[in-house]
Amino acid sequence: MTSQKFESFQLTNGLRVVVQTMSGLQSAAMTLMVPAGAVYDQRGKSGTAAILSEMFPRGAAAMSARELSSAMDNLGLQRSVSGGLSYITFSTATTADRITDAVPLIASMVLNPHLTDQQFGPARELVHQALNAMEDEPKQQLGHFLRRCSYPAPWGNPAEGTMADLPGISLDDIQQHYNKFVTPQDAVVGVAGNISAAELQPVIEEAFAAWQPGESFTPAIGRVEDSPKHIEHDSAQTHIGIAWDTVPYRHERYFEAWAAVSLLSGGMSSRLFTEVREKRGLCYAVSASINTQRDRARVFGYAGTTNERAQETLDVMVAEIRRLHEDITNEELQRCKARAKSALIMQQESTMSRSSSLARDTLHLGRVRELEEIRTKIDSLTVDQVRDFVVDYAPSSMVLVTIGPEALDPACVSAPAAVV
Amino acid sequence: MQFHQHVLPNGLQIVAEMNSSVHSVAAGFFVRTGSRDETEDVSGVSHFLEHMAFKGNGKFAADDVNRIFDEVGANYNASTGEEVTMYYAAVLPEYLDTTMELLSVLMQPSLSQSDFDMEKNVILEEIGMYDDHPSFTAYDNIMAAHFSGHPLGQSILGTNESITALSAEQMRVYHADRYKAGNITLAVAGNTDFDSLLALIEKHCGSLPAGACDRPLPEVKPVDCIKLVHRESSVQQHIMQMGIAPKGSETLRFAAELLAVVVGDDSSSRLFWDLVDPGYVESADLGYNDYDGAGTWMTYLSCMPDDVEKNIARMHKVFDDVNQGGITAEELEQAKNKVASRVVLRGERPMGRLSSLGGNWVYRKEYNSIADDLAIVRGLSLKDVAELLEKYPLKFNTTVGVGPREKLEL
Numbered sequence: 001m002t003s004q005k006f007e008s009f010q011l012t013n014g015l016r017v018v019v020q021t022m023s024g025l026q027s028a029a030m031t032l033m034v035p036a037g038a039v040y041d042q043r044g045k046s047g048t049a050a051i052l053s054e055m056f057p058r059g060a061a062a063m064s065a066r067e068l069s070s071a072m073d074n075l076g077l078q079r080s081v082s083g084g085l086s087y088i089t090f091s092t093a094t095t096a097d098r099i100t101d102a103v104p105l106i107a108s109m110v111l112n113p114h115l116t117d118q119q120f121g122p123a124r125e126l127v128h129q130a131l132n133a134m135e136d137e138p139k140q141q142l143g144h145f146l147r148r149c150s151y152p153a154p155w156g157n158p159a160e161g162t163m164a165d166l167p168g169i170s171l172d173d174i175q176q177h178y179n180k181f182v183t184p185q186d187a188v189v190g191v192a193g194n195i196s197a198a199e200l201q202p203v204i205e206e207a208f209a210a211w212q213p214g215e216s217f218t219p220a221i222g223r224v225e226d227s228p229k230h231i232e233h234d235s236a237q238t239h240i241g242i243a244w245d246t247v248p249y250r251h252e253r254y255f256e257a258w259a260a261v262s263l264l265s266g267g268m269s270s271r272l273f274t275e276v277r278e279k280r281g282l283c284y285a286v287s288a289s290i291n292t293q294r295d296r297a298r299v300f301g302y303a304g305t306t307n308e309r310a311q312e313t314l315d316v317m318v319a320e321i322r323r324l325h326e327d328i329t330n331e332e333l334q335r336c337k338a339r340a341k342s343a344l345i346m347q348q349e350s351t352m353s354r355s356s357s358l359a360r361d362t363l364h365l366g367r368v369r370e371l372e373e374i375r376t377k378i379d380s381l382t383v384d385q386v387r388d389f390v391v392d393y394a395p396s397s398m399v400l401v402t403i404g405p406e407a408l409d410p411a412c413v414s415a416p417a418a419v420v
Numbered sequence: 421m422q423f424h425q426h427v428l429p430n431g432l433q434i435v436a437e438m439n440s441s442v443h444s445v446a447a448g449f450f451v452r453t454g455s456r457d458e459t460e461d462v463s464g465v466s467h468f469l470e471h472m473a474f475k476g477n478g479k480f481a482a483d484d485v486n487r488i489f490d491e492v493g494a495n496y497n498a499s500t501g502e503e504v505t506m507y508y509a510a511v512l513p514e515y516l517d518t519t520m521e522l523l524s525v526l527m528q529p530s531l532s533q534s535d536f537d538m539e540k541n542v543i544l545e546e547i548g549m550y551d552d553h554p555s556f557t558a559y560d561n562i563m564a565a566h567f568s569g570h571p572l573g574q575s576i577l578g579t580n581e582s583i584t585a586l587s588a589e590q591m592r593v594y595h596a597d598r599y600k601a602g603n604i605t606l607a608v609a610g611n612t613d614f615d616s617l618l619a620l621i622e623k624h625c626g627s628l629p630a631g632a633c634d635r636p637l638p639e640v641k642p643v644d645c646i647k648l649v650h651r652e653s654s655v656q657q658h659i660m661q662m663g664i665a666p667k668g669s670e671t672l673r674f675a676a677e678l679l680a681v682v683v684g685d686d687s688s689s690r691l692f693w694d695l696v697d698p699g700y701v702e703s704a705d706l707g708y709n710d711y712d713g714a715g716t717w718m719t720y721l722s723c724m725p726d727d728v729e730k731n732i733a734r735m736h737k738v739f740d741d742v743n744q745g746g747i748t749a750e751e752l753e754q755a756k757n758k759v760a761s762r763v764v765l766r767g768e769r770p771m772g773r774l775s776s777l778g779g780n781w782v783y784r785k786e787y788n789s790i791a792d793d794l795a796i797v798r799g800l801s802l803k804d805v806a807e808l809l810e811k812y813p814l815k816f817n818t819t820v821g822v823g824p825r826e827k828l829e830l
Contacts, residue, residue, distance in 0.1 A: 074754060095764050124699070132724070136654050278486075305548075
């Protein structure tokens with residue numbers, strides 16, 4: 001694996017910046033993550049962070065929305081602002097020779113957005129429209145309920161907001177959310193591409209210098225919604241979501257957790273794909289993946305299947321999860337390792353993917369995990385370690401959410417695990 | 421980057437772009453076959469066959485194919501469209517030999533009855549899955565309506581009925597007809613050298629059966645029509661419209677790509693400012709699609725059911741303005757910058773180069789490097805856009821709606 005060059009620096013207002021120089025490429029990407037996501041929405045005002053995220057591109061400082069957008073287009077800047085659960089993320093990329101010109105525009109969007117009545121109405125309407133669209137996509141809706149039944153509020157809250165709360169959110173709520181949470185002291189910038197930290201540092205310092213630090217907040221933890229849950233929907237398929245506990249990215253056993261899920265669902269030779277789709281033809285889409293927050297994580301399993309076969313699909317999935325500790329072979333684990341290592345190396349071909357990893361690592365771990373370190377951790381995993389993890393974290397019961405014409409029998413998810 | 425081109429004695433076309441500064445290499449078979457090459461009684465067979473390719477041959481069973489691809493850490497998959505079925509894998513260079521062997525297995529699978537019977541269930545599930553996506557339902561319906569009587573109107577997935585009725589023998593006949601070396605292009609992009617690559621290709625692909633096949637290219641004659649798929653439970657109304665645009669062989673297609681960015685990109689386009697930014701719609705865009713002997717303008721709109729007429733009127737006001745007044749020099753310049761940046765970012769990954777490399781060869785026997793693509797974008801002028809609009813104005817023949825509305829007043 002090629003060696004990597006990271007440099008990091010911190011502004012006096014607390015903003016942390018990590019830069020990886022990737023000299024073989026022509027582009028550069030910048031990811032800014034600000035801990036101002038939906039978990040900070042006030043109770044009864046779910047959707048505040050989502051509306052705020054819609055408002056950022058709508059004008060900054062002296063520039064109107066169109067002027068800001070034109071200036072960014074002139075730099076060929078690809079960009080998006082997404083309101084997530086924990087963070088609002090600004091993702092941008094362009095050719096490497098233009099990234100330093102783009103930084104002041106990005107900073108202006110973050111530091112001086114137009115939080116005005118004129119922009120608020122349309123932004124709220126767009127969030128409303130997005131929630132409507134979700135109602136028409138049962139798989140998306142499933143994800144929403146699966147999170148609610150998996151994590152305590154506000155960590156299970158929908159990042160998209162709720163239809164019920166939307167009318168009660170005012171411009172004042174948006175401004176308060178912005179003033180309180182869009183602050184630099186817990187925010188991180190990751191930059192990857194054909195650019196050095198020496199070139200970037202003065203530009204970033206100047207652009208973000210006026211950003212005033214504020215307080216740090218930790219939301220109070222509430223309750224988890226009950227499951228099993230079924231949502232009746234006039235859909236062609238029954239959409240099945242199951243979830244169980246695992247360890248988050250920063251946990252010392254994370255790579256064991258990752259390997260366990262890879263055995264289940266990493267690639268087309270994995271157990272779920274083989275047993276549910278290849279051998280029985282029960283569905284087209286079946287998967288399991290780790291959904292990690294900073295302090296908690298779950299494995300989320302999914303299958304979409306026609307109604308007559310939904311019960312069998314659920315039963316087979318759960319049986320595979322319960323017997324995951326059985327017959328793990330070294331060959332099986334080697335395949336997971338090979339896929340992970342090749343993905344790691346290929347990640348170095350994309351500045352966008354690297355810049356978001358730099359920012360996420362810094363927020364989750366307080367540092368960047370170098371690819372070489374990840375490779376060593378993956379390489380050193382043994383079958384015994386992974387089996388022990390599966391036994392230690394065997395789900396005694398699972399969250400079950402289904403969307404479709406008919407509810408399923410949930411008995412299989414609550415049966416105690418018979419793990420030896 | 422270095423371009424190489426070669427044809428095997430059996431007729432297999434090979435195009436390769438070597439780049440020693442990347443970490444991986446991507447290879448893909450572009451088979452010139454898809455739903456438009458099917459007859460009605462085998463509707464959906466191209467896509468079903470794409471699934472069956474992964475079931476292996478006499479040497480490698482289905483389990484082996486998936487297992488070995490995973491063993492070499494491949495990022496692999498396949499896709500089926502109206503005109504091309506594509507099979508690809510991106511791997512680290514040291515695994516290219518194994519990967520080429522497996523990819524070649526996909527071209528000549530056994531197509532056994534038992535695999536066919538099992539996979540049929542998966543295909544029916546996939547049809548069910550797409551049924552739950554309103555935009556896909558709209559797409560399938562608008563293609564059928566706009567290309568009514570033309571082979572491009574045939575559904576990629578087929579229907580529950582056509583798939584249920586399909587036999588393994590029908591699939592074998594279709595496969596023997598379409599998967600001939602002369603109907604296939606192998607594209608390779610990334611970090612390897614051409615001489616050793618060619619040796620691997622000769623070893624693994626030399627035995628593909630020779631031969632080629634025809635594809636009729638009848639003229640598209642859309643009839644103006646509106647079709648509504650009623651879904652009472654749908655919250656939003658989804659509307660697609662389609663009109664005639666440059667064919668895949670016309671140079672006006674470059675201007676069409678750029679005009680679609682100016683008018684209907686998902687950010688800072690005319691539709692964005694007039695419909696999305698004010699919050700009137702959840703989504704509104706314009707796309708350009710090119711095919712063998714055909715091309716389409718396609719719009720997509722989703723909004724609250726009661727607002728459909730108002731929003732379609734807003735959309736058409738945008739189109740009328742463009743048809744009459746063209747676009748501005750500033751808009752053209754911004755779109756060029758946007759597209760150029762996308763070309764560079766996409767081109768950094770071998771997988772990103774693969775589709776452009778293979779697609780250009782299948783359709784036009786052309787090679788365009790990233791620099792060529794950038795030069796084409798930079799060279800487009802307002803005059804090109806005016807010529808495009810003169811010949812292919814933003815006019816729409818076909819409208820399809822999915823959602824609660826039972827009637828539309830357009």
